[in-house]
Structures are given as structure tokens and as C-alpha cells.
Amino acid sequence: MNRLGAIALGAAAILAIVAPFFLRRYGIYLISMWAVLTIAAIGLNLTLGYAGQVSLAQGAFVGIGAYTVALLTQAGWPYPAAFVCAGALCFAIGWLLGYPALRVQHHYLAFVTLAFTTLVFLVLRNEEWLTNGIYGITGTERPVLFGWSTGSALDFYFFCLGMLAVMAAATWWMLRSPWGRAFLALRENPLRALSLGLDTRRYTLMAFAIGSSLGGMAGALYAPLVQFIEPNSFGLGMSFNLLLMVIVGGSGYFFGPFIGALVAVLLPEWTRFTEGYYLLLYAALVMALMAFCPSGLLGLIERVSKVMTRRAPPPSELRSEGTNP
Amino acid sequence: MSAVLEVSNLRKSFGGITAVNDVSFDVREGEILGIIGPNGSGKSTLFNCVLGQLLPNAGEVRVDGKPTTGMRPCDLNRLGVSRTFQLLQVFPQLSVRDNLILAGQEHRGSMLSRLFGKSDAGLGDAARKMIDFFQLSHLADEQAGALSYGQQKLLDAAMAFMAGSRLVLLDEPAGGVNLTMLAHLRERLRAYHAERRATFVVIEHQMEFVMALCTRVLVLAEGRIIAQGAPQDIRRDPAVIEAYLGGQSA
Numbered sequence: 413m414n415r416l417g418a419i420a421l422g423a424a425a426i427l428a429i430v431a432p433f434f435l436r437r438y439g440i441y442l443i444s445m446w447a448v449l450t451i452a453a454i455g456l457n458l459t460l461g462y463a464g465q466v467s468l469a470q471g472a473f474v475g476i477g478a479y480t481v482a483l484l485t486q487a488g489w490p491y492p493a494a495f496v497c498a499g500a501l502c503f504a505i506g507w508l509l510g511y512p513a514l515r516v517q518h519h520y521l522a523f524v525t526l527a528f529t530t531l532v533f534l535v536l537r538n539e540e541w542l543t544n545g546i547y548g549i550t551g552t553e554r555p556v557l558f559g560w561s562t563g564s565a566l567d568f569y570f571f572c573l574g575m576l577a578v579m580a581a582a583t584w585w586m587l588r589s590p591w592g593r594a595f596l597a598l599r600e601n602p603l604r605a606l607s608l609g610l611d612t613r614r615y616t617l618m619a620f621a622i623g624s625s626l627g628g629m630a631g632a633l634y635a636p637l638v639q640f641i642e643p644n645s646f647g648l649g650m651s652f653n654l655l656l657m658v659i660v661g662g663s664g665y666f667f668g669p670f671i672g673a674l675v676a677v678l679l680p681e682w683t684r685f686t687e688g689y690y691l692l693l694y695a696a697l698v699m700a701l702m703a704f705c706p707s708g709l710l711g712l713i714e715r716v717s718k719v720m721t722r723r724a725p726p727p728s729e730l731r732s733e734g735t736n737p
Numbered sequence: 738m739s740a741v742l743e744v745s746n747l748r749k750s751f752g753g754i755t756a757v758n759d760v761s762f763d764v765r766e767g768e769i770l771g772i773i774g775p776n777g778s779g780k781s782t783l784f785n786c787v788l789g790q791l792l793p794n795a796g797e798v799r800v801d802g803k804p805t806t807g808m809r810p811c812d813l814n815r816l817g818v819s820r821t822f823q824l825l826q827v828f829p830q831l832s833v834r835d836n837l838i839l840a841g842q843e844h845r846g847s848m849l850s851r852l853f854g855k856s857d858a859g860l861g862d863a864a865r866k867m868i869d870f871f872q873l874s875h876l877a878d879e880q881a882g883a884l885s886y887g888q889q890k891l892l893d894a895a896m897a898f899m900a901g902s903r904l905v906l907l908d909e910p911a912g913g914v915n916l917t918m919l920a921h922l923r924e925r926l927r928a929y930h931a932e933r934r935a936t937f938v939v940i941e942h943q944m945e946f947v948m949a950l951c952t953r954v955l956v957l958a959e960g961r962i963i964a965q966g967a968p969q970d971i972r973r974d975p976a977v978i979e980a981y982l983g984g985q986s987a
Contacts, residue, residue: 590842590851590858597828597839602825609814611845
């Protein structure tokens with residue numbers, strides 16, 4: 413990260429800490445939702461942006477995580493244990509969902525994961541004995557951690573922000589390890605990766621499992637945030653919305669999901685001044701962004717920065733041998 | 738010298754076309770074997786069968802005496818077998834250094850230990866040495882996609898050597914490379930061979946490159962071996978001249 417990037421990151425972190433003190437309850441709810449959905453989008457960015465595996469199932473994993481926490485805490489489990497269970501369950505299911513990715517790719521894989529999302533939705537809606545069906549589950553308690561109650565909107569926002577910081581740091585650390593390089597190789601050229609000794613099967617499954625686990629942990633925060641979960645919240649709409657966040661922010665850019673989630677959560681609110689037209693305006697803005705900047709907002713920033721540094725000399729050829737291919 | 742690679746009665750068909758037909762040969766330790774033949778003679782299919790990219794219909798492949806027929810390419814790589822492809826296969830978004838580290842990292846520890854280990858998998862020095870060896874030092878931090886075609890070919894070859902493989906199969910390493918860079922590539926391959934005593938199998942159309950680099954040449958035509966021997970003998974072999982050079986003497 414260059415100096416300018418570090419300054420921008422520091423400023424964003426300060427803003428994230430200070431902003432809720434100037435917001436009302438609904439504003440704090442919105443930025444809490446941003447933090448939660450950013451975690452889910454980071455997971456999808458890992459699966460799609462880094463490892464190149466198309467997934468339309470991230471919303472379903474948020475749902476699985478949310479229902480796991482809601483059911484377990486109501487059964488008397490402590491929140492931290494329920495949170496870990498949500499992540500572990502989604503890791504296991506994500507690993508299994510990765511198997512189709514070993515056989516099919518691209519839009520075929522998208523349809524497999526889309527079918528999985530529909531399957532999860534149907535289970536959440538129809539298995540009333542477990543999920544309470546269309547009536548949903550209300551009143552998931554916000555946790556008390558080491559004597560700190562996160563019951564208020566402000567406290568829960570800082571809890572979500574802290575979890576986002578932890579998840580982001582863990583993902584950053586993983587992407588800087590040889591695994592990150594392996595995920596990129598999987599995306600760029602799986603055939604060559606295989607010939608270099610990368611077990612592409614394991615890395616594909618791992619990309620799905622970790623990405624899904626992050627989705628599940630986002631769900632584990634979602635349930636106590638909204639305090640009412642029902643199947644429709646975790647249908648295809650949420651999966652597409654998370655995909656939109658990754659693409660708009662910049663797929664394969666670490667900070668893409670942060671910016672994408674900001675756009676997806678806040679832009680509809682900022683366009684509310686148009687009253688009945690706000691969703692139309694939001695859709696038009698997203699279409700324009702995708703048409704003129706398919707690599708997302710961070711891709712646009714990178715392009716602009718490259719244009720500005722174009723004067724730098726290109727990489728020179730092999731001088732020592734006097735070659736000029 | 739013992740055989741590093743043994744191929745016995747290998748056959749591969751695609752529908753009604755037999756691309757590789759009852760091919761048998763072996764490669765001895767430290768040898769540089771060239772495989773030549775006209776387009777469509779089955780060279781790349783043979784490579785892909787040997788390297789686990791394709792499953793042969795019949796025959797057997799052994800590496801160091803161990804049966805490897807149908808083994809996955811990643812498992813073969815861990816046995817010490819590397820390859821390059823006919824078309825460039827570097828990772829354009831990674832730097833030259835990261836391409837090389839990637840090429841060696843899966844040989845370092847377990848998958849879990851790599852997650853908790855160093856970012857460069859402890860290969861920083863090895864990558865630097867390989868970069869120096871292939872004289873790419875001034876490009877070490879450049880994205881591979883920004884390099885010229887010839888430089889990418891050098892990097893592609895360097896990646897195949899990064900894991901310290903004993904057997905390296907190079908599929909048209911000289912393809913599309915200009916004469917100056919070709920001489921550089923040949924000199925680097927020779928130097929690597931001299932230094933490490935690695936065993937090479939090279940598919941190539943560029944006859945001068947093959948004749949200057951290889952210690953033995955094997956000629957394929959229509960999926961069969963029609964000749965093998967020392968480069969100077971192959972030049973004079975009437976069957977080779979007929980099949981490969983279209984009936985005109987070299």
C-alpha cells in the first residue's frame with residue numbers, strides 16, 4: 413500500500429469510528445448494516461474476486477448463519493458459541509458446495525449456486541418446525557461480551573465494526589500468505605497452476621468454504637442487528653445485492669467490498685429525495701457505473717492513477733545481453 | 738545412467754484419430770532429449786499423456802521407475818516433474834518474483850503450514866537467484882504481463898525450474914521468440930543443465946535450436962516414432978527428411 417492509500421485508510425477508519433456520534437438511530441442502523449454486509453461481501457470477493465469461482469449463494473450463507481445464531485441463542489447457547497457454530501456450519505456447507513465447481517465453471521457454476529440459494533430459501537420457508545416458516549424468528553438478543561452489553565444501537569455498531577476489522581485483518585493476512593497467490597493462480601490459469609503443483613481441487617474447495625464461512629459470520633451479526641429474520645431476506649435478492657457490492661467496489665480488490673457495500677447500502681438512502689423514483693435512480697446509477705467502469709470503483713481509481721503516472725518509463729528490455737525482442 | 742522417464746507402448750486416440758500410436762522411449766538422467774515432428778504428429782499429445790493432462794488409452798509412463806500413468810499434474814510436479822506449455826502460461830497480474838515464488842511454494846511444507854508461514858514461503862532467496870540466473874533482475878518487481886514476449890518465455894522456463902525439478906518438459910520454448918532472445922534462452926537452458934544436471938525433454942520446431950541444445954533427438958510422424966539418435970544422424974536420416982522436411986535434403 414502506498415502512502416496515499418495508507419492516509420486514505422486511516423481517514424476512513426477515523427470516519428467509521430466518529431461518524432455514529434453524529435448520526436441518529438436509523439443512520440447508525442445503516443452503517444451497522446454496511447459493516448455486516450461488508451463481511452459477507454469480503455467472503456464473496458475471496459471466492460469470486462480472488463479465486464475466480466462464480467457464486468450466487470452468498471445470501472443463502474448469510475441466512476444460514478443468521479438462523480443458526482437465532483435458533484442456538486434462543487436454545488440458551490451463549491452468543492460466542494453460536495457465532496462460531498454459524499461460521500463452522502457455513503464452512504462445511506461451503507466446502508460441499510465447492511464440489512460442483514470442480515466440474516463446472518462460469519455461468520454453469522452460477523446456476524448451481526443459484527439453485528442452492530433457492531434450496532436454502534425453500535428449507536427456511538417450508539421447514540416450520542425448525543425455522544418458524546414465513547413467520548420468521550424475532551428477538552435475537554444482542555450479546556453481552558465480557559460485561560459489555562451491545563444492546564444499544566451505538567454499542568452494537570462498534571461490535572460489528574470490531575468484527576469487520578478482525579475479519580478483514582484475517583482475510584488480508586491470508587491473502588498475503590502463499591494461499592493468496594494460489595487463489596490468484598486458480599483464477600488466472602488453473603491449468604498452469606496444476607502443473608506447478610497446486611492442488612487446485614483443495615484450493616477451490618477452500619475458497620468456497622472460507623468465503624461461505626465469512627457469509628455465515630455476517631449472518632450471525634445480521635440476526636441480532638435486525639432482530640427479525642424471515643426467509644425472504646435471504647433469497648436471490650440478497651445474493652445479487654452482495655454480488656453487486658463486489659462488482660461495484662471492484663472484484664479482486666481487497667477494499668472493493670467496503671466501497672461496494674457503502675454504495676449498495678447508502679446510495680438508495682441518498683437518492684430518497686427523489687421519493688418514489690429513488691430505486692429507479694439507484695438502478696440507473698449502477699447501470700452507468702457498470703457500463704463505464706466494469707472493473708468497479710477501485711478499478712476506476714487505478715486506471716486514473718495509471719494515466720497520471722504514464723510518464724514513468726516502461727520496463728526496459730534485457731540490457732545485459734544487448735537483446736531487444 | 739538410469740532412466741528418469743520411461744514411456745511404454747503409449748497410445749492416445751481422439752475419436753477415429755490416433756494421435757499417439759504405440760510410442761515407447763526412455764530418457765536417461767542428465768539427457769536433453771529433443772522431440773521433433775511435423776504439425777499434428779502427436780508431440781503435444783504425447784507430452785500431455787506423460788504429464789497427466791490426458792489419460793492415455795493404453796501404455797504406461799514411469800518416472801524414476803514409479804508408475805505415473807494418469808497421475809494428476811500437481812502430484813507429478815511434486816515427484817519432480819515440471820513443464821512449460823506451447824502457449825505462454827505466466828500469471829500476468831503477478832510480479833516476476835511472485836510468479837517464481839508461486840512456482841515453488843507448493844513444495845514447501847503442508848498446505849496448512851503455508852497459511853501460517855512466511856508470505857514468500859521462504860523462497861525469496863531462491864527466486865532472486867533464479868531471476869539473476871535468467872538475467873531478469875531489472876524486471877523482478879514488474880508485472881509479468883508487462884514483459885515482452887521473449888522475456889515472458891524466459892520467465893515461463895524459469896518457473897519450470899523453480900521447484901528444483903529433476904525432469905523438465907519444455908513444449909516449444911522457442912516458439913515466437915526472435916533470434917537474439919532465442920540464443921539467450923538456449924544459453925540459459927544449457928547453463929542450467931550444466932549446473933544442475935537436470936534432465937530435459939524439449940519439443941521444438943526450430944531445428945537449429947534443437948540441434949544445438951539436444952543430446953538426442955526423437956522424431957514423430959503421424960503419432961509414431963520414425964527415428965531417434967544423435968542430432969547429426971537425424972539430420973541425415975532419409976525417413977526424417979521425407980516425413981519432416983518434405984523430401985528435400987537439409
